[in-house]
Amino acid sequence: MYLHYSAISDVGRVRRENQDSGYAGPWLLTVCDGVGGAVRGDLASSTAVQALRKLDQEPDDDILGQVAGAVHRADDRIAELVEEDPALNGTSTTATVALFDGTRFGIGHIGDSRAYLYRRGELRQLTHDHTFVQSLIDEGRITEEQSRTHPHRNLILKALDGIRHEEPDLFEFPAEPGDRVFLCSDGACGTLTHDRMAEILGTGTPDFAAVELVRASLEAGSTDNVTCLVADVSEEAPPEDLTPLLVGAAADLPRRLPLGGAVGGLFRGHRSGDTGEIPPVPDDVPEGAYVADPIDPEAARYAPRDPGRHAWLRRLLMAAVLLGLGWVVLAAGWSWSQQQFYVAEDGGKVTIFRGIDASLPGVSLSHPYEVTDVELTRLSDIDAEQVREGIESDDLEDARLTVDNYAARQDVD
Missing domain, CATH: 3.60.40.10 (PPM-type phosphatase domain)
Structure with missing residues (x-):
């Protein structure tokens, strides 16, 4: 054709x-x-x-x-x-x-x-x-x-x-x-x-x-x-x-x-x-x-737009706005993280941590809040491994309840 x-x-x-x-x-x-x-x-x-x-x-x-x-x-x-x-x-x-x-x-x-x-x-x-x-x-x-x-x-x-x-x-x-x-x-x-x-x-x-x-x-x-x-x-x-x-x-x-x-x-x-x-x-x-x-x-x-007069000032103001927004976001994120709790191991003992169970290069997102007398060596292998991996909690009271459950089982197991 x-x-x-x-x-x-x-x-x-x-x-x-x-x-x-x-x-x-x-x-x-x-x-x-x-x-x-x-x-x-x-x-x-x-x-x-x-x-x-x-x-x-x-x-x-x-x-x-x-x-x-x-x-x-x-x-x-x-x-x-x-x-x-x-x-x-x-x-x-x-x-x-x-x-x-x-x-x-x-x-x-x-x-x-x-x-x-x-x-x-x-x-x-x-x-x-x-x-x-x-x-x-x-x-x-x-x-x-x-x-x-x-x-x-x-x-x-x-x-x-x-x-x-x-x-x-x-x-x-x-x-x-x-x-x-x-x-x-x-x-x-x-x-x-x-x-x-x-x-x-x-x-x-x-x-x-x-x-x-x-x-x-x-x-x-x-x-x-x-x-x-x-x-x-x-x-x-x-x-x-x-x-x-x-x-x-x-x-x-x-x-x-x-x-x-x-x-x-x-x-x-x-x-x-x-x-x-x-x-x-x-x-x-x-x-x-x-x-x-x-x-x-x-x-x-x-077409590329003509930056016009005082383009450097507009860029500086935009950078300041973006920096301020970034600071607000970081502050809000940090405040939220400090209301989170989880249970993990610290020094061989079951410990309640404040923050989130994560890390960034050079930045710690959590710290020990309450170190208990429950020792991992007195827990079963399964319980000890769960603690080492970290256990999420809804709040501080939930974290303490988790610790009490392990404390009740350490002598039995």
Whole structure:
């Protein structure tokens, strides 16, 4: 079987630059969403895609091994960039990869970009988001619908950053003629509902569906970059002019346009508008002038924060608060321990200890409180061993009762 594919990436209505990157070819589909904010998320995503696109050739039998190796190489390449330029520390990218061998797909995934399968009229999400809100959904604390407006909906837990070397999710599934595979950045899936995506994916060619998905995302209010890759599985060979597509930050050549128009206007001539050309930054702003961005949740959570003025004072106050809290905890713990009692051996005699039967390096957590005249040598071997191991007591009276029981048995045993 073969892939008939299309790929589109749009900067969107708000952002000044596109930090998404995508690639679609006869064997490979991949989307990367840079999450570096001020530290060049576009560089992270384009670097990852340039490494991953080398997978675009007929795979061998170990399809998942090839995907995992390519993801790790992309992570290593980002690590090299950070090592060469420490100012890039903090840049990272999501990565969703679909490698096709003619009969099946091998999927690699890390972050919150997504892969979907549209089969026989039903849409199924294949990947699982590595995000904070997804963990809340998994725990049953919020619904999928609530996650779309959650204040921390953009907080991702795993990404390729060249530092943590996270392991991607890996799995494969068999392909069928008529399958439609959809990969996207969260600019699309974070805005469009499941039903709306299914409605669009059920119509038209891959070109048409990709354009409609981007348009629908922008019209639904997406404030992020939007990247959509759509591929159909077919028993018919694709047209000879269907060449690999590199889109977004990774694009180094003008992409072919699916529905006519110039390179500068992705949507020109398509339906009723040219939403792809809404300028994210006014053209008449004087050079060097400050342009205030709208609230950008992505940059706010991914980019390192400027410590601002008097950062040392804030750090000192925080350290003092933490030190005070630590002292309170230690004092409370010590006070509690001095209300505990247990029975053990001291100098060969049954002894009541005050504190807890434990120790820390260089710190004693208990001390003898009452030394009795009950000698271990006059107890049975079983009783003596129990005392040596220590016997917990509810309080001082309970400890004394334990001692009285052994005292009553020492002469008998």
